[in-house]
Amino acid sequence: MTEQDLRVGLVGAGKMGADHARRLHERVSNAKLVAIGDPDLDRAKRAASGIEGCRTHGDPAEVISTSDVDAVVLATPGATHEPLLLAAIERGIPVLCEKPLTPDSKSALRVVEAEQAAGRRLVQVGFMRRFDPEYRELKRLLDAGDFGRALLMHCAHRNPSTPPGFTDEMMVFDSAVHEFDTTRWLLDEEIAAITVRHPRRSATAPEGLRDPKLITIESTGGVVVDVELFVNCGFGYQVRCEAVCERGTALVGGSAGMFSHTEGRWGGDVTKDFRDRFMQAFDLEFQRWVHAARGGGIDGASAWDGYAAAAVCEAGLAALADDCRTEVDMIAKPDFYSTS
Amino acid sequence: MTEQDLRVGLVGAGKMGADHARRLHERVSNAKLVAIGDPDLDRAKRAASGIEGCRTHGDPAEVISTSDVDAVVLATPGATHEPLLLAAIERGIPVLCEKPLTPDSKSALRVVEAEQAAGRRLVQVGFMRRFDPEYRELKRLLDAGDFGRALLMHCAHRNPSTPPGFTDEMMVFDSAVHEFDTTRWLLDEEIAAITVRHPRRSATAPEGLRDPKLITIESTGGVVVDVELFVNCGFGYQVRCEAVCERGTALVGGSAGMFSHTEGRWGGDVTKDFRDRFMQAFDLEFQRWVHAARGGGIDGASAWDGYAAAAVCEAGLAALADDCRTEVDMIAKPDFYSTS
Amino acid sequence: MTEQDLRVGLVGAGKMGADHARRLHERVSNAKLVAIGDPDLDRAKRAASGIEGCRTHGDPAEVISTSDVDAVVLATPGATHEPLLLAAIERGIPVLCEKPLTPDSKSALRVVEAEQAAGRRLVQVGFMRRFDPEYRELKRLLDAGDFGRALLMHCAHRNPSTPPGFTDEMMVFDSAVHEFDTTRWLLDEEIAAITVRHPRRSATAPEGLRDPKLITIESTGGVVVDVELFVNCGFGYQVRCEAVCERGTALVGGSAGMFSHTEGRWGGDVTKDFRDRFMQAFDLEFQRWVHAARGGGIDGASAWDGYAAAAVCEAGLAALADDCRTEVDMIAKPDFYSTS
Amino acid sequence: MTEQDLRVGLVGAGKMGADHARRLHERVSNAKLVAIGDPDLDRAKRAASGIEGCRTHGDPAEVISTSDVDAVVLATPGATHEPLLLAAIERGIPVLCEKPLTPDSKSALRVVEAEQAAGRRLVQVGFMRRFDPEYRELKRLLDAGDFGRALLMHCAHRNPSTPPGFTDEMMVFDSAVHEFDTTRWLLDEEIAAITVRHPRRSATAPEGLRDPKLITIESTGGVVVDVELFVNCGFGYQVRCEAVCERGTALVGGSAGMFSHTEGRWGGDVTKDFRDRFMQAFDLEFQRWVHAARGGGIDGASAWDGYAAAAVCEAGLAALADDCRTEVDMIAKPDFYSTS
Incomplete structure (x- = not known):
């Protein structure tokens, strides 16, 4: 584990993203928020205001590709996640991805497979109740x-x-x-x-x-x-x-x-509301993720959990449609995810 | 309503019956336990011991047919209820019947019909949670x-x-x-x-x-x-x-x-146990039933409730057998039971 | 213990007395309210209404002196208690006396002494929380x-x-x-x-x-x-x-x-209010007192407790007056009251 | 307020001090633990182990006097506090001082006076319940x-x-x-x-x-x-x-x-124990103090509160000695502390 602060890039500066920007800046140790990306650049700038050394990008993908970003927090809508996750996996940097992993199990499986191919668990899904x-x-x-x-x-x-x-x-x-x-x-x-x-x-x-x-x-x-x-x-x-x-x-x-x-x-x-109820859980989730990410890993729900x-x-x-009992259709759990 | 104490006959001197004997004797106002019937006469005698003026019968039916019994508490197993309930209805006296009314809906319906024929609600089922x-x-x-x-x-x-x-x-x-x-x-x-x-x-x-x-x-x-x-x-x-x-x-x-x-x-x-939890409910049930029975009626779950x-x-x-959703099959509620 | 119902006389038909009249009539077993006395005879009549066989007296003392009263409930103001308690002790009948026993310790001590002279604990003070x-x-x-x-x-x-x-x-x-x-x-x-x-x-x-x-x-x-x-x-x-x-x-x-x-x-x-909170306690107090009084005794706080x-x-x-710590001045507990 | 991390020196590496070292290193944002002083140098070294860039001193005073320390946490016994607090005040750096401020009101008053003379509130007492x-x-x-x-x-x-x-x-x-x-x-x-x-x-x-x-x-x-x-x-x-x-x-x-x-x-x-009960309070106290100390101030109980x-x-x-009511003897609150 490096002893340097983790340089975090945040993708998505909506309500949740802006909350996470404050969290990373004010309450999480061993981390430094260095970049915020949002297609709405003004929103990104508002979220970054008062955070010294935090730049903004109108293209979220840039946050992930920049070499001084050690790890990424993903807080955009689920539909945008897949390419961003695949990019982070390709660069080999840890991602804390707000749920859902992706909008459906098929795309989620692609993330799971990419992660396996990369040989290392890099993706954590933000199930904060844990x-x-x-x-x-x-x-x-x-x-x-x-x-x-x-x-x-x-x-x-x-x-x-x-x-x-x-x-x-x-x-x-x-x-x-x-x-x-x-x-x-x-x-x-x-x-x-x-x-x-x-x-x-x-x-x-x-x-x-x-x-x-x-x-x-x-x-x-x-x-x-x-x-x-x-x-x-x-x-x-x-x-x-x-x-x-x-x-x-x-x-x-x-x-x-x-x-x-x-x-x-x-x-x-x-x-x-849920922020009020799970404020402490979010803070602990981020703090533990930062500690894990400094070692290159995750500490929470995995991509597999996102797929499941x-x-x-x-x-x-x-x-819901049929008003009847439905069995869940999913692949067997790969060995890659067998140890928690 | 008569101002005399209600003369109660108890049928069944098992654990529950014996409890009710104590309840009627020690904690319920405006009632007098005058007879206890149980095929096991010794058991009836034990339940009646210390209750002055309370006689015992080896034939439960005698309790119901005796003219000095104004109302009956039924605490025998459900399988024995039907003829005893019909006898009480025939004599026109109120009955507080421990659940179940009878073991099945067909026999329960016969009690409901007999009561309707008699023209007066006489049967109360002992759902004490009410x-x-x-x-x-x-x-x-x-x-x-x-x-x-x-x-x-x-x-x-x-x-x-x-x-x-x-x-x-x-x-x-x-x-x-x-x-x-x-x-x-x-x-x-x-x-x-x-x-x-x-x-x-x-x-x-x-x-x-x-x-x-x-x-x-x-x-x-x-x-x-x-x-x-x-x-x-x-x-x-x-x-x-x-x-x-x-x-x-x-x-x-x-x-x-x-x-x-x-x-x-x-x-x-x-x-x-349930006696511990619902002690006060049982006492209140009996006290209210005694007040209602002195007026010739009931105050609680009816024969209809027992049938339902x-x-x-x-x-x-x-x-249970099929592990699937089953619809309840029952007759429409007779007007006779329409007012609570 | 007699197996007859306890014939109770009630002295005092104010709010508390009227409550007790209902309690004795409707919810307490083995007791019969036979007389209510109150200087305000109308009030006594209202409290007795609907209770068959319950007569009323304008002179409270008459309730205590009548031979068909087996036991007395005292619900008048404390200032009136002493002579009524002494009369009941003299007649040798149990009294359930609403607190206070008497308005001061000196008069309370006279009741205690009279009871000791009578040789039997007859006075119970209505501390219902017990x-x-x-x-x-x-x-x-x-x-x-x-x-x-x-x-x-x-x-x-x-x-x-x-x-x-x-x-x-x-x-x-x-x-x-x-x-x-x-x-x-x-x-x-x-x-x-x-x-x-x-x-x-x-x-x-x-x-x-x-x-x-x-x-x-x-x-x-x-x-x-x-x-x-x-x-x-x-x-x-x-x-x-x-x-x-x-x-x-x-x-x-x-x-x-x-x-x-x-x-x-x-x-x-x-x-x-306290009736709401202690309803069950009052009912239990009365029921237990009736059982004890049928045996000629009490089951609750004694005259000594009233004195203390x-x-x-x-x-x-x-x-209160001096805003300082004050020691309690009382006689040593007589052996007469030593066993609870 | 500087946007740099606050460089914190910790004085005292006992149980509480060692806890605070972990806290500052692992859970508090915008702070960096740079020095730990304890007369027991081994203890200081154990507390500093695994914290990159954190040096140790056998002389607590050195922690306060070193120019790269922006603020101090004081976790030594109360008897040692006064000179350390005065040194910090003299250097003009914020101190978070575990209670008590000092062992008695006379010495506490000297700290209060020194702080007033310095013209700025620098001393916070660690009353974590706030x-x-x-x-x-x-x-x-x-x-x-x-x-x-x-x-x-x-x-x-x-x-x-x-x-x-x-x-x-x-x-x-x-x-x-x-x-x-x-x-x-x-x-x-x-x-x-x-x-x-x-x-x-x-x-x-x-x-x-x-x-x-x-x-x-x-x-x-x-x-x-x-x-x-x-x-x-x-x-x-x-x-x-x-x-x-x-x-x-x-x-x-x-x-x-x-x-x-x-x-x-x-x-x-x-x-x-209190760590279990007030863990979250300690964390919040430190986080808020770090934010305040970066601006040169405090955010919690003041030296005045320590004196009181x-x-x-x-x-x-x-x-305690006299078993009687004792009035508190203290000076009037200086205007310097009048706004909270």
């Missing part, structure tokens, strides 16, 4: 087998409301995908099948959106996971996961924080 | 529509362990039946369909029992309810229900009671 | 010594608001007296000294009332108990007690009940 | 006045056990001092008086230590704060603070984290 302290505690418990094997998991994923244009498909690809990844990671098993059910629509759902949904996924080892997706619940952002094991249950994402009594009620505030998530999403899409 | 203060609070909330309409419910029903001989069918008929009833009652809707899923078996499950199960039921109005049934969970008895509504969620059966810190842990005790529960159980049995 | 299931669980824990000896207790006693005319003295005599009794009962020790402190007044306190107060009491065994009294807290009625022991802490009265998420908040409702509470209140009054 | 997200939320609530003014605060400060040689005085100077600081900070008032009470000793307390203690402090504005100090509670490390305001209460430090059911209990783990804490500790010492 860095949340509570999720990590649950992972530790399941790995240690303190309560025996997991049998069931109950998840809830609630957003206060959706932006205009949010669709049923996005509920699977953008929201449920996090549960697909945490399930795979917590259980260390792939997902074999998925079912989508639609209860009656909420009056709070915008026209055309079937909200809420109850998704059930089954792991290859027979664990059944139910996921409530309710993206117009109104009251806040909440992500909850309860693992039911043979000798006990464990819940993460329960109510937390300052506790008050006032106006006839006891309780506390629900977090408002895409495959489950595609099965989810079929399940 | 009297639990938290469940009542949830019912109030749903009826008032404070959070809009219910869309989903998440339930968990956990027992520490099962007695010898416990079967998959009993998980539906004896355990899940409570969730069937509370769902119908809370939503004021019938159940239209049921699905049973089997995650991998717990190592704590006795041979032959597929424990846990994940049951999903759908109400006629489109509410989807998932029910975790885990009857060998080891850690205690726990019943939980979370209603997800359009503008909020409400949970009953969460962790409660004395809260401690000791030996590196914060928390409290899980209740040990049986119909859902039968669909559950089919779903 | 019957609250959570407080009983805490008592069990302390008695068993699971966590070692108690060292400290932290209490809070909060009311939404005070009725007109509520005074500093009433905060001690009517509110804090409950903490004095529960402390004595939980620890099985007397209270040796009391200190009253005044933080800055709440803007919600009516003129002339120094609200909140922080009272500290010390047991004879050296346990220090702090009590927050805040009787215009606005948000509800809340009573909390945390015992800090050598190997753990235990809290009762924490937030409980249905749990919801709505409008940006998680949590539940605070109980509105009065002695602590008087020390509290002195502490 | 950076805990929950405490900050409470501070925000109190500042905004959402619940009206604070009237009372209830605090508990519990440690599993004490190291050998821990004394009554250390319970005040090392433990309670955190509550003194958070009280001053939360209320934005000074502390006027302090009382110490001793309940009976815990059997878990080592000989000679009067554990637990109940300390009461009063703010200049009349807020009364009770603090349970129990440093051999056995079950874990726990810090709790409940502010009681005119229209509501707010608690921080309540039970949090993963929630489980197992072995008859529901609940979670108590944190084991020392003055309260001294009053606490007197209160």
Whole structure:
């Protein structure tokens, strides 16, 4: 590992990218943000403002090709990822890629294959929940087998409301995908099948959106996971996961924080959005990635995890259309990804 | 309403019957336990011991036919209920019948029809959760529509362990039946369909029992309810229900009671069994039934509710066998039962 | 013990008395309310309405002297208690006396002495918290010594608001007296000294009332108990007690009940008043008292407990005036009261 | 503000110092640890191992006097602080000084005066709780006045056990001092008086230590704060603070984290020590200090806060000896510190 600060290039200066620019500049150690690329050059400049020595590019590809960039953070829309990832792999530099890896499993597989051809895991997918302290505690418990094997998991994923244009498909690809990844990671098993059910629509759902949904996924080892997706619940952002094991249950994402009594009620505030809820997870994810990237590697969800998530999403899409149980179609896990 | 104490006859002096004898004698106002019938006369005598003026019968039917019995509590196995219920209906006296009403929907329907022929609702089924203060609070909330309409419910029903001989069918008929009833009652809707899923078996499950199960039921109005049934969970008895509504969620059966810190842990005790958890509900059920029975009526789940529960159980049995979604087959609700 | 129903006379038909009339008539087993006495005869009649066979008296003393009254519930103001208690003791019938026993320790001592002269404990003081299931669980824990000896207790006693005319003295005599009794009962020790402190007044306190107060009491065994009294807290009625022991802490009265998420908040409702919070405790107190009274005795706080509470209140009054630590002045406990 | 990384010198390589070395190297952005000084040079070398470009000194003063050190973290025992602080002030570089500022108020005042003479606030005291997200939320609530003014605060400060040689005085100077600081900070008032009470000793307390203690402090504005100090509670490390305001209460430090059911209990783990509990607070404190120090200033408790804490500790010492209420003796706050 080099002892120099990691010189990071950021591709994408939208809301998420701009957040990551601040994160890298203000809260992440051993890293230096040296370049920001965005087709909207003004946006790139705004994100770079106040960060000494950080240049901007209107062509994202330039960020990846420049020799003084040691590693890349990718925060553009998923549809743009494939060529950028392939370029980074070709240059042999680590990439932290916001999910999704790519928009579909076929293109994701091409990234996986390119990475294998390059002989080194360089691509990390930004599934930040893996860095949340509570999720990590649950992972530790399941790995240690303190309560025996997991049998069931109950998840809830609630957003206060959706932006205009949010669709049923996005509920699977953008929201449920996090549960697909945490399930795979917590259980260390792939997902074999998925079912989508639609209860009656909420009056709070915008026209055309079937909200809420109850998704059930089954792991290859027979664990059944139910996921409530309710993206117009109104009251806040909440992500909850309860693992039911043979000798006990464990819940993460329960109510937390300052506790008050006032106006006839006891309780506390629900977090408002995912940034609020997973701020610490994002920070830890970046800090650990920087440490790993300085050694040329990654420390988090791999390209394989990105491919697997895409495959489950595609099965989810079929399940959504047919209202029936759909098996996940994916290749066998290459040895290349066999050790976590 | 008469101002005299209600003279109650108890049929069945097993564990539950003996509990009810103590309850009636020691904690229920305006009632007097005057007779206990059980084919095992010794058992009846033990249950009656210390209760002045309480006689015993070896023939349960005698309890119902004796003129000084104003009302009957039925605590024998479900298979014996039908003739006893019909006898009580014929005599025109109120009955509080431990669930199930009868073992199947066909016989339950005969009770429903007999009651209609008699022209008066006399039969109450002992679904005690309807009297639990938290469940009542949830019912109030749903009826008032404070959070809009219910869309989903998440339930968990956990027992520490099962007695010898416990079967998959009993998980539906004896355990899940409570969730069937509370769902119908809370939503004021019938159940239209049921699905049973089997995650991998717990190592704590006795041979032959597929424990846990994940049951999903759908109400006629489109509410989807998932029910975790885990009857060998080891850690205690726990019943939980979370209603997800359009503008909020409400949970009953969460962790409660004395809260401690000791030996590196914060928390409290899980209740040990259903008597412990629903003691107050049973007491309230009996007290309210006595008040209603003094006026010649009932105050709780009706014979119709008993029939509907049986119909859902039968669909559950089919779903269990076929591992697929099964629609509930039941007659339309007679006007006789239209007002709650 | 007789197997007949206990014939109860109720003295006092105000708010509390009328509640007890309903309780005795509707929810308490093995008892029959036969007479209600109140100087305001109309009020007595209203309380007796609908209770068959319950007569009314304008002279409370008549209730106690009538031969068909087996036991008495006393719900008049404390200033009227002494002669009524002495009359009941003279007749040798059990009395359940709402707190306070009498308004001061001197008169309380006369009751104690009369009871000793009569040779039998007949007087029970209505400290209902002793019957609250959570407080009983805490008592069990302390008695068993699971966590070692108690060292400290932290209490809070909060009311939404005070009725007109509520005074500093009433905060001690009517509110804090409950903490004095529960402390004595939980620890099985007397209270040796009391200190009253005044933080800055709440803007919600009516003129002339120094609200909140922080009272500290010390047991004879050296346990220090702090009590927050805040009787215009606005948000509800809340009573909390945390015992800090050598190997753990235990809290009762924490937030409980249905749990919801709505409008940006998680949590539940605070109980509105003491009837709401201690309803179950009152019911259990009465039921157990009826069982004991049928055997001629009591089952709860004794006349001695009433005397001790009065002695602590008087020390509290002195502490209030002087803003300093005041020792409690009381006689040694007579052997007559030595066994609980 | 310079855009260069802050070159930090660390003085003191004990347990805390070594932790800070890791923190600065691995988790804090915009800083570079360039020197570690400790009279035990081996210890300094161990703390510096793996940190490229970090030299070591056997003379702590050298760290401060070297021109390439832009700011200093002081983690030596309090008795050594004064000359080191004065040296840093003289050089005009920011210092983050672990508490206490100095061992007594007289020496603390000399630091305060030196800083005023230098004309710039350079000294920050490491009261890390001010950076805990929950405490900050409470501070925000109190500042905004959402619940009206604070009237009372209830605090508990519990440690599993004490190291050998821990004394009554250390319970005040090392433990309670955190509550003194958070009280001053939360209320934005000074502390006027302090009382110490001793309940009976815990059997878990080592000989000679009067554990637990109940300390009461009063703010200049009349807020009364009770603090349970129990440093051999056995079950874990726990810090709790409940502010009681005119229209509501707010608690921080309540039970949090993963929630489980197992072995008859529901609940979670108590944190084991202060590093575990306040890890995030330490990280945030350092990150914010680095940002402030790059601009030549501080962002946290000032030298004045260190002096005030020392003055309260001294009053606490007197209160400890005399078992009586002691007023805090301190100078009026200089204008120099008047803006926070």
